[in-house]
Amino acid sequence: MNAATKPTGLxxxxxxxxxxxxxxxxxxxxxxxxxxxxxxxxxxGDVPSLRPLDFHINASEFFVVVGPSGCGKSTLLxxxxxxxxxxxxxxxVEGEQVTAPSGNVGIVFQNSxxxxxxxxxNNVLLPIDMKRLPRDQYLPRAMALLKLVGLEGFEKKLPWQxxxxxxxRASICRALVHDPKIMLMDEPFGALDAMTRERMNxxxxxxxxxxxxxxxxxTHSIPEAVFLADRVLVMTERPGAIxxxxxxxxxxxxxxxxxxxxxxxxxxxxxxxxxxxxxxxD
Amino acid sequence: MAExxxxxxxxxxxxxxxxxxxxxxxxxxxxxxxxxxxFKIPPYQIPAPADVVAVLWHDWPELLRQTWPTTYATICxxxxxxxxxxxxxxxxxxxxxxxxxxxPLLVFSQSVPKVAIAPLFVVWFxxxxxxxxxxxxxxxxxxxxxxxxxxxxxxxxxxxxxxxxMQGSRFHVFRAVNLPHAMPAIFSGLKVSVTLAVVGxxxxxxxxxxxxxxxxxxxxxxxxDLPTMFxxxxxxxxxxxxxxxxxxxxxxxxxxxxxxxxxxxxxxA
Numbered sequence: 384m385n386a387a388t389k390p391t392g393l394x395x396x397x398x399x400x401x402x403x404x405x406x407x408x409x410x411x412x413x414x415x416x417x418x419x420x421x422x423x424x425x426x427x428g429d430v431p432s433l434r435p436l437d438f439h440i441n442a443s444e445f446f447v448v449v450g451p452s453g454c455g456k457s458t459l460l461x462x463x464x465x466x467x468x469x470x471x472x473x474x475x476v477e478g479e480q481v482t483a484p485s486g487n488v489g490i491v492f493q494n495s496x497x498x499x500x501x502x503x504x505n506n507v508l509l510p511i512d513m514k515r516l517p518r519d520q521y522l523p524r525a526m527a528l529l530k531l532v533g534l535e536g537f538e539k540k541l542p543w544q545x546x547x548x549x550x551x552r553a554s555i556c557r558a559l560v561h562d563p564k565i566m567l568m569d570e571p572f573g574a575l576d577a578m579t580r581e582r583m584n585x586x587x588x589x590x591x592x593x594x595x596x597x598x599x600x601x602t603h604s605i606p607e608a609v610f611l612a613d614r615v616l617v618m619t620e621r622p623g624a625i626x627x628x629x630x631x632x633x634x635x636x637x638x639x640x641x642x643x644x645x646x647x648x649x650x651x652x653x654x655x656x657x658x659x660x661x662x663x664x665d
Numbered sequence: 666m667a668e669x670x671x672x673x674x675x676x677x678x679x680x681x682x683x684x685x686x687x688x689x690x691x692x693x694x695x696x697x698x699x700x701x702x703x704f705k706i707p708p709y710q711i712p713a714p715a716d717v718v719a720v721l722w723h724d725w726p727e728l729l730r731q732t733w734p735t736t737y738a739t740i741c742x743x744x745x746x747x748x749x750x751x752x753x754x755x756x757x758x759x760x761x762x763x764x765x766x767x768x769p770l771l772v773f774s775q776s777v778p779k780v781a782i783a784p785l786f787v788v789w790f791x792x793x794x795x796x797x798x799x800x801x802x803x804x805x806x807x808x809x810x811x812x813x814x815x816x817x818x819x820x821x822x823x824x825x826x827x828x829x830x831m832q833g834s835r836f837h838v839f840r841a842v843n844l845p846h847a848m849p850a851i852f853s854g855l856k857v858s859v860t861l862a863v864v865g866x867x868x869x870x871x872x873x874x875x876x877x878x879x880x881x882x883x884x885x886x887x888x889x890d891l892p893t894m895f896x897x898x899x900x901x902x903x904x905x906x907x908x909x910x911x912x913x914x915x916x917x918x919x920x921x922x923x924x925x926x927x928x929x930x931x932x933x934a
Contacts, residue, residue: 464830486832496824500845500922512841513833541922561831 413597414440418472421458431622432458445591447600447608450618456601460567464488477564486514489558491568495550497542503553504538510561528556548579568600605654617657626657709889716892732900734877735866738794742801743862750809758817775807780868787873797869804865805858812854816847849923852916859912863905
């Protein structure tokens, strides 16, 4: 296995910033997909969305999926979170088969999807309410997370009083508050402007390192994928299948300067070729 | 200093939201009065404003006594339409099957003129309050259903997925996400509904009742007592305004977070 797939070995953050205890490698098998496919039934017949997929995401890995629109990326995410049953195959999260929402994942969508009638703190605590866990027990954790993403002092504000980037940071807190093992992110920064997006990428990388979560992120942007990922999965057009999986051999921690390095641009070019050759066939 | 703030208070009072429609109302009354004088319209066609005011002044104990049954029937009918409307909307929005069975029929039933079927309720329930309440309910019901269905359906499916992924039960997700999301739409339906409920109650009083403002209207038309009839109309309009205002106040309390209320929140902050 490539060294780049084990990011946890590099630059351990200060102990007080770690929000979860260090997981032993043996007891945390990450996410396992075997033969997972999805076919939607419609009046015009069956519409294949995903061809059978087999891959494994390691614990604490930053795993990014890139693919063209409509290749079933969001379907993949919904199946892993247990919201959608796969047509064939099995999904295992932390060694347990997914058959219904397990509550062991945090989800971030393209839109922050904060509830406009709840203030930021109560929005962050939504998973606690849904799981009917004791609020007061998770309050310090919610505050710590808001501090981690730089939203200290905004707890009592309503979502519309915050900028788009701040709203998305709050939604990241919400995805982490119930301490899930896995974060699923569906184009989390797609709705933000380019400058905010770059800053959020750096932030996200820091949050992932400090919390040690397994992250599955879906994006359209190839540079974003390479910048963030330990491994990048490239998907084909609909029905989606795995075109390739690349290790990203860039050392961590990464800064935005890494985007100028030859290794970075070369990998971006290599991934981009998948999509050009595909559309040439059309 | 005191003088200064007093002057500010006066100009603020003149610019207050309720003063402008009031000024416009006075303007309309003046035009009304002048038209009658200029074109010499006889009082059995349009009464002079002064005559209407005189009736309101002299007969107010009787008019007030007749206002209560109408108000009572309106509020009962409105509350019924609010409760049933929201529940039916929940069922329609929650199940495609229920929607396909009920919704077309509901729209169909709205094409039946309530005035035409109101005498039926008198046949069934007599001359009491029940026919009025039913008429008010029938008129107020539909706008609540339509707005609430739209409110429940416009929730972002990703938002519901998000709450479901946290193992929220159907009930918990509904209470935390769907219901608050639908509140602004429900309230816009309730505001239409409450004014229509007044109309419904009066329709009920028209066809069979011996009390209420609708009854006063009916009787005064019969005797060509136009000042009394206009006075009854004024009272009905006031009733509608007051009930609308009450619903509006409740809305501000229930959904202070909504876009339409944000201005006030900014001032408060």
